[in-house]
Amino acid sequence: MRVSLRNLWRSAAVLSVLTVATTGVFAQAAAQKTIALVGGMLITGREELPINHATVLIQGNRILAVGPMDQVKIPAGATVIDTHTQTMLPGLIDTHVHMVLIGHGDYPTYFKWLDNHQKDYPLSRIMDISAEQLIDAGVTSAVDLGSPLQDILDLRTRINKGMPGPRLQVSGPWLTRHVAIFPDNYQHNVTSPQDAADYVTMLANAGVDVIKAHSGLTRDDYFAIVKAAHAKNIKVHAHIYEEESVRNAFDAGVDVMQHVGSAGLPPYSPALLNDLARSGRPVVPTVYHRAWLYPDTIQFPERLDDPQFKGELGEPLYTEMMNSFKNFPSLSYFQRVDREEFFGDKSIRQWIDSGTVVGMGTDNGTPANFHKDALWREIKVFVDHGMPPMRAIIDATRVNARNIMGNRDLGTIEPGKLADIIAVDGNPLYDIAALGNVKVVVKDGVIYKGGPKAEKNK
Ligand SMILES: [Zn+2]
Known part of the structure; x- marks a missing residue:
């Protein structure tokens, strides 16, 4: 088993006098x-x-x-x-990650397990594991779209101070009118456009880099969210699927359309695709995480029990995660996957054929969608559907850096x-x-x- 980068960092942080002599990581930075x-x-x-x-x-x-x-x-x-x-x-840059998730098969079981193991597995430990897995997979920057506020700000600080992990942009909790099966501190239940705007301002003042507008929001909500975010000079990412939601988000000026076309829906209307393409605003379709992940895993379940997980997660989390995959086809996360597979090819082709700016993001940490391999699998689906490999690599690097993270120093x-x-x-x-x-x-x-x-x- 290779030496854990995280443990190296922790011991280096404690024995700071010896770091230059003992760890390559710190020696490099210092000199x-x-x-x-x-x-x-x-x-x-x-x-x-x-x-x-x-x-x-x-x-x-x-x-x-x-x-x-x-x-x-x-x-x-x-x-x-x-x-x-x-x-x-x-x-590589992944513009849709979840540092608090590790690929466990079932959200309710996972969050209950974390509640019962807070002493050994505080959220900080989970997020540090994710950070190490991402950097090990070559992901040097990432956008986290949905974590408890202080926990994710603290993770960003640890990484900025030298802990192994990708450079992070973070959203903190998302805004929604459909409360999801996540704990309360992952989401804000919007009651009015003004309430949404106030919450965005609070997040911006707390130091988030981006805003995530989740599902169920009204047209007026999107306008209020974008106005408040842009007043603070930060971008809005929207988690959207249906044509009407995409249209509302687009008209309101949402900067990045996340998930679009990945939920078993037929392709969007030519008018909407044309508007998206002509605007130059990026979409991050997150295509792999169900429609290709599911058949890949049914065909090759061996991918689920990588021995590297054992060292990274430790016990008893490793066993808990392996148990969550025992009846993989029955996981509730995959119950609509047949429709997603049915529309999958068309869904991807609509982005390639329309010339829309595509960013690469994975929604990783979701069931069996691991930090260690999500991004190259996402990129491969686009290449398998006709995107030239050079284009796909540029989308996962320069486009993600400049068009999505707004960072011209990277990519x-x-x-x-x-x-x-x-x-x-x-x-x-x-x-x-x-x-x-x-x-x-x-x-x-x-x-x-x-x-x-x-x-x-x-
Ligand atoms: Zn997500």
Whole structure:
């Protein structure tokens, strides 16, 4: 079993005097070192051909130089990571995650279990596990859409201070008029447009990065929510399915349409698709999490009991999660999956064919939709339906960074940008599933996975 990044961070935080000597993670950050990733193919995140046998030079937390390896000089003393036979690309970004969920099969059972195990499994521990799983899978940034407010703000702070995990944008509790089967502190029950606006202002003042408008909201609610959020300069993500809800959210100026087309509904009207495409506003269709996850898991149930879970979750959570999958086909989460499968292909094609801006997000943490593999599976569904692999990779990196997170410092590998870079085995342009074989993860100039042997053995 590999060393837990989280435990390394915790011990490093306690023994701060020794951190430079004992942990690669902290040594890298402290010394503003130079790192060179050398030899692999490079996908920059821009619309251009990959650079073969490339070198990426990092200094501190920024990218210093990029180019063919015979043209980029590596300074003496640089930490060199050999990426031959690999592909380097910008760190992946997932624009719909749930840090409080781990893929357990049944929400009511899971939340009751957490209630009964608060001492050993406080929410902070669950979220730290999710954070580690995401960074290990090459997800260097993510948008969390629905957690208790203080818990998720605290997680963002821990990660910003150096704990392994993706850079986070967080929404805190969502706003809804259909209270879901989640505990009360995950959601605010909207009673009027004014009430919705007041709640948005409260969240913005508390420090959230985005707002999540959940289901059942009226047209006036959307207008009130968007107005209040934009007054604070933050974006609104809407959880929407039906044509009328999408139209209301779109007209009100919602910035990101989440889930659209993924609930077993026929494709949207040409007028709505045309408006979405022409607006340039992104959709995040979250297609994999039921319509493809279900048949994949029925065909290959082996994916459910990855031994890595045992070390990451610990006991008794590991056993509890495995028990939740015992009768997988009967889980209530999948009871409408036949309709989703029926409309699935058309649903995806509508986005590819209309030219709508697509962001990649997974809703991960939902039943059997694991942090460790949700994003490459989501990307693969689009590629399997005709999206060019380069397009899909750019959607999961540059489009997610700029069009959704509003961050122009992320999403491409070019001099001056923040150093969030991963390397995967093989060529994802040939086989997109290569994105599931993450060998190197660098975030903010810090090596989280796959450093040179000498460093890992220190
Ligand atoms: Zn969600």
